[in-house]
Amino acid sequence: HDDVLLAKSISLGRTVTIITLTAMLLAVTFLFAILRKLLIRPIQKLGQAAREVGRGHVLVPIDIDSRDEIGELATTFREMGENLHHYHEQVRYVAYHDNLTGLPNRLMFMDYLNRATTAARREQQGLAVLFLDIDNFKRINDTLGHQTGDKLLEAFADRLSKQLRETDIVSRPTVEDAPNVFARLAGDEFIILLPRTTATSEAEKVARRILKSLSEPFNITMQELHVSTSIGIALYPEDGNTAGDLLKHADIAMYHAKKLGRNNYQYFSKKLNEASAEKLKIENKLRHALENKALELHYQPQVNLVTGQLSGVEALLRWEDPELGKVSPAVFIPIAVEFGLIVQISEWVINEACRQAQQWITAFNFPVIMSINISAVHFNGNSLESMIADALKTSGLNPGNLELEVTETSILQDLNQAGQTLDTFKNMGLQLALDDFGTGYSSLSYLMKLPFDKLKIDQSFIFNLKKDSKGTAIVAAIINLSHSLGMHVIAEGVEQEEHMQMLLQMHCDQVQGYYISRPLTAGQFEEFVRQRNRQSA
Ligand code: C2E
Ligand code: MG
Ligand code: MG
Numbered sequence: 001h002d003d004v005l006l007a008k009s010i011s012l013g014r015t016v017t018i019i020t021l022t023a024m025l026l027a028v029t030f031l032f033a034i035l036r037k038l039l040i041r042p043i044q045k046l047g048q049a050a051r052e053v054g055r056g057h058v059l060v061p062i063d064i065d066s067r068d069e070i071g072e073l074a075t076t077f078r079e080m081g082e083n084l085h086h087y088h089e090q091v092r093y094v095a096y097h098d099n100l101t102g103l104p105n106r107l108m109f110m111d112y113l114n115r116a117t118t119a120a121r122r123e124q125q126g127l128a129v130l131f132l133d134i135d136n137f138k139r140i141n142d143t144l145g146h147q148t149g150d151k152l153l154e155a156f157a158d159r160l161s162k163q164l165r166e167t168d169i170v171s172r173p174t175v176e177d178a179p180n181v182f183a184r185l186a187g188d189e190f191i192i193l194l195p196r197t198t199a200t201s202e203a204e205k206v207a208r209r210i211l212k213s214l215s216e217p218f219n220i221t222m223q224e225l226h227v228s229t230s231i232g233i234a235l236y237p238e239d240g241n242t243a244g245d246l247l248k249h250a251d252i253a254m255y256h257a258k259k260l261g262r263n264n265y266q267y268f269s270k271k272l273n274e275a276s277a278e279k280l281k282i283e284n285k286l287r288h289a290l291e292n293k294a295l296e297l298h299y300q301p302q303v304n305l306v307t308g309q310l311s312g313v314e315a316l317l318r319w320e321d322p323e324l325g326k327v328s329p330a331v332f333i334p335i336a337v338e339f340g341l342i343v344q345i346s347e348w349v350i351n352e353a354c355r356q357a358q359q360w361i362t363a364f365n366f367p368v369i370m371s372i373n374i375s376a377v378h379f380n381g382n383s384l385e386s387m388i389a390d391a392l393k394t395s396g397l398n399p400g401n402l403e404l405e406v407t408e409t410s411i412l413q414d415l416n417q418a419g420q421t422l423d424t425f426k427n428m429g430l431q432l433a434l435d436d437f438g439t440g441y442s443s444l445s446y447l448m449k450l451p452f453d454k455l456k457i458d459q460s461f462i463f464n465l466k467k468d469s470k471g472t473a474i475v476a477a478i479i480n481l482s483h484s485l486g487m488h489v490i491a492e493g494v495e496q497e498e499h500m501q502m503l504l505q506m507h508c509d510q511v512q513g514y515y516i517s518r519p520l521t522a523g524q525f526e527e528f529v530r531q532r533n534r535q536s537a
Contacts, residue, residue: 232255369431399430495513
């Protein structure tokens with residue numbers, strides 16, 4: 001009996017021990033789990049965050065939001081990170097900016113230039129660097145003192161920033177892949193980066209604008225200071241492949257500008273300097289030609305393909321200079337636009353074309369439409385509107401007999417403005433033709449919303465007309481589309497009989513080109529009309 005009792009109590013003892021041990025084990029595991037969640041993990045997280053901060057990532061997220069001491073520690077840690085970040089930003093700002101003008105400094109500029117050259121290489125685009133140095137700045141500094149010198153630098157930076165902002169240049173870029181940059185290199189040296197600049201005329205335009213903006217004196221401490229600058233231009237890829245080379249070559253070009261008498265701009269490459277000198281020469285002579293009424297209009301007939309009747313004439317400018325010989329309008333019109341001569345030229349063309357058209361209408365008694373070419377600049381003001389109204393009034397020409405040819409590319413420069421201006425012309429009763437269609441890669445659907453009466457298919461498409469070719473299919477498609485939108489179509493540059501036939505089959509309305517006639521002087525045109533009248537009689 002005792003044995004049984006003993007055995008039972010031992011087994012009971014074991015059970016109690018097992019239960020106790022299990023309970024203790026559970027308690028310890030549980031405690032450890034709690035400890036781990038509340039203490040060890042957060043401390044590990046903080047440790048990790050500290051390591052991140054040590055590596056310079058000061059804004060690391062820490063996901064601890066308990067309300068105990070650990071939570072407080074995490075909050076403090078976060079604040080520390082934010083303060084550090086703010087401090088970093090300040091250091092960065094100071095390191096990357098010039099503290100007198102607030103412009104980006106050399107370091108930041110080189111950073112941008114490096115990135116811009118890499119991007120230009122990748123995207124196969126060009127860019128321009130303009131190096132500026134204020135003329136005679138040392139003399140101002142020496143005679144008027146450093147304080148005045150500093151004030152002048154500030155005012156200079158300010159005026160140029162404003163000027164450049166109008167050409168979309170950001171002087172305080174914030175975005176990583178910045179657009180255009182205006183920076184101060186050192187002393188009186190400033191620099192401009194124009195990324196994605198493929199046309200040299202863009203860099204030149206900016207340079208000329210800067211020089212012009214300096215014609216007004218600066219008012220510094222009660223005195224008027226007249227300041228000019230010399231500008232050197234280097235282009236990627238022509239003048240250098242790396243940021244360093246571009247900067248060096250823009251600098252050399254700037255010295256060249258100084259040597260040539262200051263207050264001007266020069267390219268690094270000789271060829272471009274020659275080109276811009278040539279342009280200046282043309283501009284000068286063109287100005288004289290305009291004053292001396294040495295410009296002329298020639299007229300190219302436009303013919304209705306179905307009836308064979310004369311439907312209109314396009315007025316084309318001609319200029320022959322005693323020294324330069326015949327200069328093509330394709331050459332001198334862009335120069336006239338660049339140098340601001342185009343408004344005067346257009347005024348002359350409009351008046352002369354209206355006068356001539358009215359005279360022919362009276363003389364020949366036929367409803368000829370006079371077509372004139374209009375350049376893009378006019379879309380920026382309303383001078384053209386009143387110019388045309390005046391010319392119509394003076395000549396007595398009916399607005400319906402005047403057609404304006406506007407190129408696709410000129411419309412694209414400012415779609416909204418162009419749309420408004422075209423509406424105004426339409427309301428005046430003028431005919432509108434879209435010139436050089438197909439060369440501007442524009443959105444067809446947009447162009448079709450503009451109030452054009454006529455579409456001129458560019459010569460290049462006509463030259464490519466061959467039986468069963470892709471080019472032919474494109475021309476056919478343009479003609480069909482225009483017709484379905486209620487527009488007439490005229491083909492330019494028709495030189496061959498075969499093309500005439502093809503265009504007729506495709507239902508093109510009118511043709512213009514050497515096959516019918518080259519552009520003619522007024523006298524020749526009259527002869528042309530008389531001869532046709534004789535033939536049809
Ligand atoms: P555009 O308006 O496209 O004029 C057509 C050009 O093609 C003219 O050149 C004309 O002589 C030429 N052409 C005509 N038929 C043929 C042909 O069958 N084959 C070939 N290969 N060419 C032909 P042009 O007279 O040298 O004028 C060139 C451009 O200059 C014009 O292109 C126009 O954009 C501009 N332009 C001419 N006169 C004026 C003007 O008074 N004001 C403005 N703003 N621009 C003008
Ligand atoms: Mg034209
Ligand atoms: Mg054309």
